[in-house]
Amino acid sequence: MEIRLLGKEEALPMGLLLEADPSEKLVRAYCARGRCYVAEEGQAVLGVYMLLPLSDTVIEIKNIAVEKTRRGQGLGKQLVLHALTEAAGLGFRTVRIGTGNSSFGQLALYQKCGFRMASIDRDFFIRNYPEPIFENGITCRDMIYLEYDTSENPHD
Template identity: 55%
Template sequence: MVIRKLNINEQPPMDLLLLADPSRMLVEEYMQRGECFVAESDGQIVGVYVLLPTRPKTVELVNIAVKETHQGKGLGKQLVMNAIKVARTMGYRTIEIGTGNSSIGQIALYQKCGFRITGVDIDFFIKHYSEAIFENGIQCRDMVRLAQDL
């Protein structure tokens, strides 16, 4: 598997990006300002992440997704670790990530990759998404914020 920056003439893998964030409008907005990286296996894009500069020396991992047929094989962790390495190489000092309160597996993964919980944006998903989101039998209401120093 190879992880690489999306070429300027390539279309982003919207199907994968929408797995992680169901708002096409938000995905298209941050894709304009961020840098997209893809994971390829046998010539197929099977994973994606987007790094978005937010403040001086700070970048946010705003989207990370793995094709459903490739989930459960450690690819998500590889993508997160690659994002950390790329952010460090680009000169950032802090990397942040946010996920839903109902995203139990993701919260565990991010902590295993060295992120620490720094805060909660109350009702983020209620305010910014028109339809209710449910995951693991829990309504996704709040955004759990995590970060790590590079």
């Protein structure tokens, strides 16, 4: 498996991106401003993540998704760790990631990778998505942001 930067002329793996973020409008907007990375095996895209610079020192992992048949095999963690390495290599000190209040698996994964809770944007999903999102029997309402300091947490 190889994780690589998607070329500007290459089509976005929109199906996979929409699994992590159901708003095609929002996905296209941040993809136009960020860097898209894909995990591939042969011609098959198994995973994807987006890096979106927020300032000279802060970059956000804006979307991260793994193909359904490959979930639970450590690929999500590989993508997160790859993103951290890329962010540090690009000179960013802080890596931010957000997930819904109902996304228990993602919250655990990000903390296992060294992220720490930073802030909560209350009612983010209510304001930004026309249809309610339900996960793990809970309404997804709030965005929980976590941060990783590349200077304090070298993982290589």
